[in-house]
Amino acid sequence: MKSTFRTILFWMHLVSGLVAGIIIGLMSLTGAALAFEPQLEQWADREARQVQPPPSGAARLPVEELLARVRAAKPGVQPQGVTVYADPESAVLVSTGRGSGVYVDPYTGDVREQGGKGLRAFLHQMEELHRWLATSEDHRALGRGVTGVCNAAFLFLAVSGLYLWWPRRWTWKTVRPVLWFKGGLKGKARDFNWHNAAGFWAMPILVVLTASGVVMSYKAVSDLIFTLTGNEPPANSGPFGQTAVKVPEPPPGATPLGVDALFAEAQKQVPAWESISLRMGGGPRPGGQREGGPREGAPREGGPRGPQAMTFSIKEQGGWPLFASAQLSLNPFTAEVLRRETFADYNSGRQIRTWLRFLHTGQALGWAGQLVAGVASLAGAFLMWTGFTLSWRRFFRRRSTVATTEQELEQPPVVS
Incomplete structure (x- = not known):
């Protein structure tokens, strides 16, 4: 009975990977690209954000004056938010839209554009692909639905893969081949080793990333967090x-x-x-x-x-x-x-839900969490690739080998 369940689960795992693998691979690669998005944007803005306080200790300009400078520099643009930093060498950030804004020198009123236009455009495109496959506004709900389903499929692949990986007997001889990457392997043995080794180390993180993604994708699941905590x-x-x-x-x-x-x-x-x-x-x-x-x-x-x-x-x-x-x-x-x-x-439901939001990007644990999330995302794309190669060998290489063998049997023996 256990063997039958394992076989059924294996085929469900394989089919889910084949159906959703391309989208999962795309989401994994874009997730890795976005792992350090806040730090990259701060790096791009380093020159625009840095200001030199007057040596005389002059007072800062009023925030209302800074907003007026932005309106004058950008007619027709309405500020949507303003952020003031305690660091005296930081400019004031005035938001002018989603992901866009300008910096204003709090001492001179000088308006500065954000840096890294190309980098920001790239990160924006990665986010669009990651969340709704960069679909247009009219088809965004469909794109979001596809990524939500594929993320749920990835969660199933992570859990089922961990079960399929689990050795029947825990001995060093049985665990060692799937615990780390081995050199000198080729073909199916290499792909199998890489798939299992990457899965062993990345799956716990991928379970967190995909489970939090499911909570963010479906309001019913998000609401369940509150309900289970009595809120x-x-x-x-x-x-x-x-x-x-x-x-x-x-x-x-x-x-x-x-x-x-x-x-x-x-x-x-x-x-x-x-x-x-x-x-x-x-x-x-x-x-x-x-x-x-x-x-x-x-x-x-x-x-x-x-x-x-x-x-x-x-x-x-x-x-x-x-x-x-x-x-x-x-x-x-x-x-x-x-x-x-x-x-x-x-309340406890809101705390858990907020933690999940930032665990999804790794930002909940700072740059170390972002690094782990980014590496795990790359591993997710690698798992999709090795999964496809293993499936290819299973369905096509075997047929090719059988056809070649039959052809060799039909040929008359060579008489020397």
């Missing part, structure tokens, strides 16, 4: 699920405070801040989630009427987890703190 799933997809913050009705004729006053209050709330980002409506939410709606406290179209809270994302120096940030919502008229949320305030 109500959020209405929107993703780990954030924040409810709107209600702003008290201001007195008649009241006007919103300036951005600088709100930034000053945000700095008071987290004295050891490393960076503070203000979402000005329509900009990207933490972790790539987008938030629609008007800007700077205006009522949202189709949403609740009335003023909207100004929401800051504050990164603290030496904070843990590495991806954690405090979410601060302020009254735009009084700078009163309406809500403050840190990672510790999240």
Whole structure:
């Protein structure tokens, strides 16, 4: 019975790899290319982001002035977010769209373009391929559906491959041939050894990457995380699920405070801040989630009427987890703190869901996690290649060998 199950599982493993292997290989290669995306973008921006503070210790320009400089330098472009860094030698980042923005010297107001246009275009293309096969807006749902199914197939391949690899008897003689890459092998023996050795070392990581990908691809699976931890799933997809913050009705004729006053209050709330980002409506939410709606406290179209809270994302120096940030919502008229949320305030479902989001890219564990995720992604592509070669030998080389043998038998013997 066990042998029958193993045979059935083997053929399911083989067919799943043949059907989804090309897409899985593509997702693995693009995932490896994106492993160090944040560091690559920071490296590309190193010149634009670096500023020289005045030797006299002159005060920084107001954030409102910096935003005005961006609007003047780029007519028709509406800033969607602004990030201020505690490092006095860092420029202020003004977001102008998804993945795009400019740097502004906080002392001179000089507007600088982001660096590495070619690199950014390449990374953007890799992300498009990885998430929805670079399909157009009209077919993006289909592309996302295909990558979601293939990612789920990859998870099955990882789990079933681990089961098929598992030795019937744990002895050094049985484990050694599939534990490490052996030299001097050729043909099927080489492919078999490479496939098993790569799978042994990469599969635990690939299980994490693919399982987290499944959670991100399917809201029902994401909601299950909340349900199993006894928490109500959020209405929107993703780990954030924040409810709107209600702003008290201001007195008649009241006007919103300036951005600088709100930034000053945000700095008071987290004295050891490393960076503070203000979402000005329509900009990207933490972790790539987008938030629609008007800007700077205006009522949202189709949403609740009335003023909207100004929401800051504050990164603290030496904070843990590495991806954690405090979410601060302020009254735009009084700078009163309406809500403050840190990672510790999240319910268990939201904490797990957020961890999975950043484990998928390896960023949850810093550059070391990104390196492991990148190498495992390359191993995933290698597994697809060796899996295809093993299948080719199984289905075609055998036929070729049999035909050659039959042809040799039909030929009359050579008489010398």
